Amino acid sequence: MTTSPPTDRPTGRLITFVGGDGAGKSTLAARLHQGLNEAGHETILIGKHSTQAAASELSAYLDRLNELVYRRDARVARACGDHYWLLALASWYALQDQLLVQPALAAGTHVILDNSPHKIAARYAANPKVPNRLTEQVFEHLTEPDLVFFLDIGAREALARKGSFTSLETGHSGGADEDFIAYQETVLDHMREKAAYGDWEWLDVAGLDRDEVFKAAASALAGRLRLTV
Template identity: 55%
Template sequence: MHILTGAPGKLITVTGIDGAGKSTLAAALHTALKDANENAILVGKHTTEVAMSAELSAYVDSVNTVVYRRDPTVGAACGNHYWLFALAAWYALQDRLVIQPALRAGVHVILDNAHHKILARYAVCPDVPTDLARQLFAHLTPPDLILFLRISADEALRRRNGDFTALEAGRTGSTSKAFISYQTHVTEELHRQATDATWVSMDVTRKDADAVLCETISLLSERLDIQIP
């Protein structure tokens, strides 16, 4: 249950290519905020709990099942337009029913798997107009801080021990070369989105998880006046 306070919470999102360490940072930052007695929640692609509503939670979970817990064999068959609209529905529900109420209650939200990577992926998809994808996500709550974890595609592949899905190679092939080429294009598109001061580009290529967390904590102090000892 969220406790109402006078000041709204801050929305902090983490983005970057597959293998950049987004989930690792998001989880560590959430723990650091809680340890500092900050009211915070971690929201990811499987977060479906709607505060004080079992019925809405069940509905959001059913949508999550369709989008993220489907049989892998159906993905390509449904087509790019279907998945764009399905993802837009998911992000709209999570934003309206989970993120916005938390922020209004003064709870900081750390958002892992933010929509920026979805936009970047569709920008390199020839079947879907980029403007269509952008419009579908334009209504989402604007973040107070976007942490763009920047890493080379080669290093991302190394961190994953060469293991990746067909989607993470843009369904362009099953070779390491396909992964690197696709993730490089996604990185370029993320750079194109970084047009305002809410974006912070963090080169994490040669940094371990602790170093990335320390840098993030400093950014929260400087940018959002959130102090974590």
């Protein structure tokens, strides 16, 4: 009597990123995605405009929701209010998790998730108009990441890298550089508090170039998830 080998594929790993605007999250996400695939690890990169669901009829709906949340008319965005946008973002992340993240992980594919909901949560934690518990509740059902990279850099250095910013990146507090810096530091304080009590991989990226950040992240990825790039 022979025993058939198991057919179940190993579950993929979910890797996400958090940090202030200008920290280099998207750059690192793209490089890790490329590096993992080149090393033979089947990996996909999901960003805020990824809408290609496995079931094609759902992709169109996901795209319409994405258009509502991320390609909205800036003239009416603020008029809708903070609570509306929190719930709209929660809807987007819920569908993204259900239609893109979970199927990939179940198929054994690693997922690099740019634009982590942790960043949205930190922004709302800095917003006194929205209860922190509400923000936690609308995101708490999402798939728990296997690894969260926190790219920590001061807001002033981040601004020097970016060169420009949007009203959203100042919390709609004004258009001066100091408005960006003050708001970003408030959001970063919430991220740092979360990182101190959580299991995030805290990378101090101040003064580091892109290659140095990538090497530090690759080392953490190998050490914590046994994934080499």
